[in-house]
Amino acid sequence: MGKKKVLLMGKSGSGKTSMRSFIFANYMARDTMRLSPTLDVEHHHVRFLGNLVLNLWDCGGQDAFYESYFDSQRDLIFRSVEVLIYVFDVESADTEKDLSHFMGVLEAIDQYSPDAKLFVLIHKMDLVAEEDRESVFLDRQKMILGLATSRFNFTVTFFKTSIWDETLYKAWSGIVYQLVPNVKALEEQLNSLCEICGADEMVLFERATFLVIAHATHAAHSDVHRFEKISNIIKQFKLSCGKTQAQFHGMEVGNSAFTAYIDLFTSNTYIMVILSDSRIHTSTTQINVKAARAAFEAFVP
Amino acid sequence: MALEYTDEQQMLTDLTKPRILLMGPRRSGKTSILRVVFQKMPPHETLFLESTHAVDIRLANNNPFLQFQIWDFPGDFFFYRVSRNGGEGGGGGRELGGSMTQEGEGEGPKEGELLDEVGVFGVPAALVFVLDAQDEPYHEALTRLVDLVARGQSVNPSLHVVVFIHKVDGDLFLSDEHKVDCQRDVQHRIAQELRDASLEHVEVSCFLTSIYDHSIFEAFSKIVQRLTHQLPVMENLLNYLISACKMEKSFLFDVVSRLYLATDSNPVDMQTYEMCVDMIDVVVDVSCIYGVKYDAEGEAQGPVYDSDSSSTIHLSNGMVLYLREVDDYLAFVGLMRAENFQKKGLIDFNIDCLKRSLGRLSSEGGSGGGGKGHVHEEKRNIMSGASRKGTPDPYQRIRNGPASMSDLLEIK
Numbered sequence: 061m062g063k064k065k066v067l068l069m070g071k072s073g074s075g076k077t078s079m080r081s082f083i084f085a086n087y088m089a090r091d092t093m094r095l096s097p098t099l100d101v102e103h104h105h106v107r108f109l110g111n112l113v114l115n116l117w118d119c120g121g122q123d124a125f126y127e128s129y130f131d132s133q134r135d136l137i138f139r140s141v142e143v144l145i146y147v148f149d150v151e152s153a154d155t156e157k158d159l160s161h162f163m164g165v166l167e168a169i170d171q172y173s174p175d176a177k178l179f180v181l182i183h184k185m186d187l188v189a190e191e192d193r194e195s196v197f198l199d200r201q202k203m204i205l206g207l208a209t210s211r212f213n214f215t216v217t218f219f220k221t222s223i224w225d226e227t228l229y230k231a232w233s234g235i236v237y238q239l240v241p242n243v244k245a246l247e248e249q250l251n252s253l254c255e256i257c258g259a260d261e262m263v264l265f266e267r268a269t270f271l272v273i274a275h276a277t278h279a280a281h282s283d284v285h286r287f288e289k290i291s292n293i294i295k296q297f298k299l300s301c302g303k304t305q306a307q308f309h310g311m312e313v314g315n316s317a318f319t320a321y322i323d324l325f326t327s328n329t330y331i332m333v334i335l336s337d338s339r340i341h342t343s344t345t346q347i348n349v350k351a352a353r354a355a356f357e358a359f360v361p
Numbered sequence: 362m363a364l365e366y367t368d369e370q371q372m373l374t375d376l377t378k379p380r381i382l383l384m385g386p387r388r389s390g391k392t393s394i395l396r397v398v399f400q401k402m403p404p405h406e407t408l409f410l411e412s413t414h415a416v417d418i419r420l421a422n423n424n425p426f427l428q429f430q431i432w433d434f435p436g437d438f439f440f441y442r443v444s445r446n447g448g449e450g451g452g453g454g455r456e457l458g459g460s461m462t463q464e465g466e467g468e469g470p471k472e473g474e475l476l477d478e479v480g481v482f483g484v485p486a487a488l489v490f491v492l493d494a495q496d497e498p499y500h501e502a503l504t505r506l507v508d509l510v511a512r513g514q515s516v517n518p519s520l521h522v523v524v525f526i527h528k529v530d531g532d533l534f535l536s537d538e539h540k541v542d543c544q545r546d547v548q549h550r551i552a553q554e555l556r557d558a559s560l561e562h563v564e565v566s567c568f569l570t571s572i573y574d575h576s577i578f579e580a581f582s583k584i585v586q587r588l589t590h591q592l593p594v595m596e597n598l599l600n601y602l603i604s605a606c607k608m609e610k611s612f613l614f615d616v617v618s619r620l621y622l623a624t625d626s627n628p629v630d631m632q633t634y635e636m637c638v639d640m641i642d643v644v645v646d647v648s649c650i651y652g653v654k655y656d657a658e659g660e661a662q663g664p665v666y667d668s669d670s671s672s673t674i675h676l677s678n679g680m681v682l683y684l685r686e687v688d689d690y691l692a693f694v695g696l697m698r699a700e701n702f703q704k705k706g707l708i709d710f711n712i713d714c715l716k717r718s719l720g721r722l723s724s725e726g727g728s729g730g731g732g733k734g735h736v737h738e739e740k741r742n743i744m745s746g747a748s749r750k751g752t753p754d755p756y757q758r759i760r761n762g763p764a765s766m767s768d769l770l771e772i773k
Contacts, residue, residue: 090405090573186405224405260651286650293646300639304632307677313644315652316669334651 063105063115064239065140069165070147071158072097072121075183075223079147080104080118082223083232083269086299089223100125101137108236109266109273109360110328123157130164134172138165141173143235147181148204150188150196150220159207166212177238178216180204181231186222193220226288229295233272233288240273246359250276257348260318261334263287264325264360270295273329273360279336290332294322312342321345326357378420379429379588380484384509385491386502387412387436390527390572394491395419395433397572398581399618404572412436423690425723426595426622427615429588432481440477440512482513487521487584494526494543494569495533499550507554510563521587522565524551525580530571540569575635582620591722595623598722602715603627605769606708608697609680613719616641616666616690637694640682644672644692666690675699683708687716688723711769 068076078092084106098120106114119129119137129137146165152158169176182200185193197220208216219231237243246264253276254262260279265272272287283289294308301308310323310330318336323346325331333345383391393407399421417433482488490506492499506524513520526547529540548567555561568580586592599611603625610633612621619638648665656662666686674682681702687693693712702708 224403281651283650289650290647293643297639297643300636301676304636304676305678306680309675309677311643311672311674313647313672314669315648315665315667315671317654318648318651320647320651336651 063113064142065115065117066143066145067117067119067137067141068145068147069119070121070181070183071149071152071161072123074121074147074149074152076121076147077102077118078223079181079183079221079228079232080116082228083271084116086302088296088299092223097122108269109240112239112241114236114239126161126164130168134168138168138172141169141176143177143179143239144169145179145181145235147183148200150182150184150200155203159204162204163207163211166208166214170212170214178214179231179235180216180218182218182220184222185220185227186224226285226292229271229288229291230285232269233291236266236271237273240360242359243274246356247274247276249356249359250274251278253348253352254278257333257345258335258337258340259333259345260336261332263290263332265291265294265330265332267324267328267330270298270330279334294330321349323349325349326353326360329356329360378484380432380486381429381584381588382432382434382481382486382488383491384434384438384488385436385525385527386493386496386505389436389491389493389496389502391433391436391491392417393572394525394527394570394577394581395431398577398620399431407572421618423615423617424688426589426591426613426688426691426719427585427618427620429585440481478512478516482516482520484517485519485588486513486517487523487588488513489523489525489584491525491527492547493528494547495528495531499547503547503550503554506551507558507560510555510560510565511558514560514563521584522563523580523584524565524567525570525577526567527570529569529576530573544569575631575638578619578638579631579634581618582622585620585622589622592623594722595719596626598715598718599623599625601769602711603695605771606695606697606711607701608695609633611693611695612637613687614638614641614692614694616645616692622691633696636682637696640672640674640684640694641692643674644670644684664690666692673702685709685712685716687712687719691719707770714768 068080070076075092077095077098078087081087081092081095082089084104098118100120102118102120104114104116104118106116108114117137119125144165146162148158148162166178169178180201182197185197188196197218201218205216205218208214217234219227219234221227221231240246250262250264255278261275261277261281263272263275270291272291275287298308310321312322313320318334319342321333321335321342322330331349333349335342335345383395385391390407392410392413393402393404396402396407396410397404399419413433413435415435416438419431419433420429421431422428488509490509492502492506496502510520510522513522524547526544529543534540534543544567548565551565551567552561555563555565566583568576568583570577570580589595595613599613602608603611610627610630611625612634613623614621614637619641621634621637645666648670652665652667652670653661654663654665668686670684670686670692672682672684676682679699681697681699682694683697683702684692684694693715695708
């Protein structure tokens with residue numbers, strides 16, 4: 061499977077390197093404060109799901125760099141881009157300049173990689189009071205989208221994010237979902253496994269990042285953000301296990317209403333099974349999950 | 362759920378509950394500590410907290426073994442000396458210096474009546490002095506500490522004094538060496554100041570703390586344990602249990618605050634402790650998503666941490682963490698080798714024994730005493746440790762091995 065070129069762009073200090081380190085390099089949110097500004101472009105190869113390689117171009121966001129991206133490096137940077145992730149700092153003082161940079165990037169993408177998938181993250185939402193977040197986000201989205209669609213014919217997916225809560229997992233799960241091959245077939249398989257096990261829900265997580273790659277839901281749940289929250293919770297715990305030189309293998313949590321069972325599944329995924337029917341013993345689920353492993357190995361190595 | 366505001370009058374008259382008194386200079390982090398420990402506030406959000414202007418009293422009563430009041434004092438607090446007829450008597454209170462504020466003066470005699478030294482230190486209590494480690498020099502703060510110790514000692518000789526050398530995080534304290542140096546320095550200066558004030562007999566324990574890691578939970582746990590008179594019994598129960606179940610280490614946690622109320626007598630390894638704290642977070646957070654029970658109208662009902670709450674975590678180094686509910690918001694967490702976890706039925710049986718014993722301990726603890734004054738006196742005796750031997754021990758029977766614990770089944 062080939063490499064996928066992912067451009068990560070945005071104004072200097074908007075949090076590009078922080079989020080990359082947080083999602084892919086096991087940084088705690090707090091540790092990202094010590095990162096220094098990215099100079100020029102940093103290339104990172106992130107192995108995801110075994111043989112899917114994300115070629116992450118973390119582009120420093122200072123004005124001088126932009127000039128060279130648009131000019132001398134234009135061809136190098138914007139050619140054969142599969143995904144563009146553009147980060148806006150919600151607290152930015154100079155929105156006008158941010159937008160003009162963004163428009164410049166869109167123009168170059170339109171020219172060199174018109175098929176690229178576009179994502180915009182409105183980042184650092186934690187700095188906005190909780191009750192205003194939605195309206196501020198919609199406001200920005202409308203402004204950016206208005207400008208972009210006035211000149212280009214792109215579909216842009218927007219996310220509001222913060223490194224301090226699960227929103228960043230939601231955004232990145234959404235992004236990688238677009239890159240996972242066979243994702244539809246995978247979900248079908250997961251659905252039938254879920255059916256067989258009599259489970260409420262089954263979720264597949266990528267092993268290293270704990271990003272959600274597929275899920276099957278057979279019982280309605282009111283919390284739409286639950287997968288990202290689980291990603292966040294388990295990833296934090298994995299990191300804290302790391303300090304004791306022990307790796308997290310699997311767990312079972314429950315009360316009188318449910319049992320959640322999380323375990324290594326295929327070589328590059330974890331599976332989470334949610335059961336609420338107390339007649340189903342977790343041992344049977346474990347046997348079923350074990351039996352399904354080999355079949356799933358073909359879809360998600 | 363965590364800390365409830367109860368009727369103020371009732372709370373203030375409930376003098377038998379031990380107190381944790383949080384004092385220290387302005388902006389040293391007292392309120393932040395409370396929010397992080399007792400209300401699960403993410404540490405980075407404490408930056409937005411307003412400063413505290415009046416004494417804030419809260420009650421922690423999550424389970425039978427976590428029963429105390431927490432008094433959060435404003436940084437510029439001074440003691441009122443109010444005579445019974447309502448007029449301000451001056452004197453004592455003003456010695457604390459020019460930091461007296463306008464608001465303080467306007468607070469009226471009704472509240473002031475409670476805020477002299479007797480009102481503050483007059484029950485079993487721990488004075489927690491929060492010192493901002495990033496705010497050197499410490500001279501002024503330490504002078505204040507010694508003044509508080511002197512006042513406290515005069516009223517309550519068994520007052521437990523603790524100093525949090527707080528905010529040992531950020532760029533100033535990147536290495537452990539810095540932290541230890543700072544602790545040594547502060548300890549030395551406290552000893553000196555106490556000597557100068559002829560208070561060298563007072564024992565002051567210092568903890569390095571930060572809200573960004575587990576140190577604050579560890580330190581607060583130690584304080585709560587000092588105030589829990591059932592502690593020796595609980596420790597013994599855990600000792601019985603881990604030897605019967607072949608566990609490496611065990612804790613009793615309050616799941617709301619994630620403070621540990623007791624542990625067995627094996628040494629505490631910080632990493633294991635931190636992992637247990639994080640496990641409680643995982644259990645509570647996951648249960649909050651999937652474990653909410655709904656009634657017929659679709660309203661959420663009952664606590665998500667209930668009598669069937671349990672969790673097992675398998676680690677790559679062949680260890681297993683096992684958590685079980687043993688009382689309201691009380692969790693047993695044990696660490697053991699996977700091969701000893703094979704006989705889970707036996708382990709569950711033994712934990713049921715522990716659960717029964719703890720239940721009896723809490724009910725006997727509640728009925729012990731009688732009159733309020735008596736309980737008050739008794740608790741103070743128990744806190745001071747030395748005098749405990751002389752007084753009849755209401756827990757003697759349990760200490761010698763309660764009936765249900767002798768039922769423990771040993772894993773062969």
